[in-house]
Amino acid sequence: MTIWKVKLTQEAHEDFKRLDGSQKKAVLKQLVKLERNPAYGKPLGKKTGIDLTGFYKLYAHNKKIRIVYTLEQAVIKVIAIDKREDMEVYRIAAKRLKDRRPD
Secondary structure, rough: OOEEEEEEEHHHHHHHHOOOOOHHHHHHHEEEEEHHHHHHHHEEEEOOEEOOOOOOOEEEEEOOEEEEEEEEEEEEEEEEEEEEEHHHHHHHHHHHHHHHHHO
Protein backbone atom coordinates (compact mmCIF):
# COMPACT_ATOMS: atom_id res chain seq x y z
CA MET A 1 0.00 0.00 0.00
CA THR A 2 1.35 3.40 -1.01
CA ILE A 3 1.60 6.01 1.71
CA TRP A 4 1.06 9.48 0.31
CA LYS A 5 2.71 12.53 1.82
CA VAL A 6 0.54 15.41 3.02
CA LYS A 7 1.97 18.88 2.49
CA LEU A 8 0.31 22.10 3.59
CA THR A 9 0.84 25.27 1.63
CA GLN A 10 2.13 28.17 3.71
CA GLU A 11 -1.39 29.63 3.80
CA ALA A 12 -2.92 26.30 4.87
CA HIS A 13 -0.26 26.04 7.59
CA GLU A 14 -1.37 29.46 8.86
CA ASP A 15 -5.00 28.28 8.73
CA PHE A 16 -4.04 25.26 10.82
CA LYS A 17 -2.23 27.39 13.42
CA ARG A 18 -5.40 29.48 13.92
CA LEU A 19 -7.49 26.44 14.90
CA ASP A 20 -8.07 25.58 18.55
CA GLY A 21 -6.63 22.41 20.07
CA SER A 22 -9.63 20.12 19.48
CA GLN A 23 -9.97 21.34 15.89
CA LYS A 24 -6.26 20.72 15.23
CA LYS A 25 -6.56 17.20 16.61
CA ALA A 26 -9.56 16.46 14.36
CA VAL A 27 -7.81 17.87 11.27
CA LEU A 28 -4.64 15.86 11.97
CA LYS A 29 -6.70 12.69 12.29
CA GLN A 30 -8.23 13.32 8.86
CA LEU A 31 -4.86 14.10 7.29
CA VAL A 32 -3.49 10.76 8.54
CA LYS A 33 -6.44 9.01 6.87
CA LEU A 34 -5.63 10.85 3.65
CA GLU A 35 -2.07 9.52 3.67
CA ARG A 36 -3.47 6.02 3.37
CA ASN A 37 -6.32 6.85 0.98
CA PRO A 38 -6.04 10.14 -0.94
CA ALA A 39 -9.50 9.59 -2.45
CA TYR A 40 -11.01 9.69 1.07
CA GLY A 41 -12.39 13.16 0.43
CA LYS A 42 -15.15 14.14 -1.97
CA PRO A 43 -14.43 15.78 -5.33
CA LEU A 44 -15.24 19.45 -5.71
CA GLY A 45 -16.42 21.04 -8.92
CA LYS A 46 -17.94 24.34 -9.96
CA LYS A 47 -20.60 25.74 -7.67
CA THR A 48 -21.94 29.25 -7.11
CA GLY A 49 -19.24 30.74 -9.33
CA ILE A 50 -16.36 29.00 -7.55
CA ASP A 51 -14.48 26.54 -9.74
CA LEU A 52 -12.49 24.00 -7.76
CA THR A 53 -12.59 21.23 -10.34
CA GLY A 54 -9.77 18.77 -9.66
CA PHE A 55 -9.78 19.51 -5.93
CA TYR A 56 -11.27 17.60 -3.03
CA LYS A 57 -12.91 18.46 0.27
CA LEU A 58 -12.63 16.58 3.52
CA TYR A 59 -14.65 17.20 6.66
CA ALA A 60 -13.23 17.43 10.16
CA HIS A 61 -14.46 18.32 13.63
CA ASN A 62 -18.07 17.14 13.19
CA LYS A 63 -18.22 18.65 9.70
CA LYS A 64 -17.51 22.16 11.06
CA ILE A 65 -14.08 22.36 9.40
CA ARG A 66 -13.29 21.80 5.72
CA ILE A 67 -9.96 20.79 4.25
CA VAL A 68 -9.46 21.60 0.56
CA TYR A 69 -6.71 19.67 -1.21
CA THR A 70 -5.43 18.39 -4.52
CA LEU A 71 -3.33 15.41 -5.57
CA GLU A 72 0.04 16.02 -7.21
CA GLN A 73 1.90 12.80 -7.99
CA ALA A 74 2.38 11.15 -4.57
CA VAL A 75 1.71 14.37 -2.64
CA ILE A 76 -1.55 15.55 -1.12
CA LYS A 77 -1.34 19.33 -1.28
CA VAL A 78 -3.61 21.08 1.23
CA ILE A 79 -4.73 24.48 -0.05
CA ALA A 80 -7.05 25.69 2.72
CA ILE A 81 -8.42 24.70 6.12
CA ASP A 82 -11.30 26.73 7.50
CA LYS A 83 -14.82 26.74 8.85
CA ARG A 84 -17.72 25.61 6.74
CA GLU A 85 -19.68 28.85 7.15
CA ASP A 86 -21.10 30.31 3.93
CA MET A 87 -18.68 28.35 1.74
CA GLU A 88 -15.90 30.68 2.91
CA VAL A 89 -13.21 27.97 2.77
CA TYR A 90 -13.97 27.43 -0.93
CA ARG A 91 -13.72 31.16 -1.70
CA ILE A 92 -10.41 31.29 0.17
CA ALA A 93 -9.06 28.28 -1.76
CA ALA A 94 -10.15 29.73 -5.12
CA LYS A 95 -8.52 33.09 -4.32
CA ARG A 96 -5.27 31.43 -3.28
CA LEU A 97 -5.20 29.43 -6.49
CA LYS A 98 -5.92 32.50 -8.61
CA ASP A 99 -3.19 34.49 -6.84
CA ARG A 100 -0.65 31.74 -7.67
CA ARG A 101 -1.50 31.29 -11.33
CA PRO A 102 -0.03 33.68 -13.85
CA ASP A 103 -2.66 35.19 -16.17
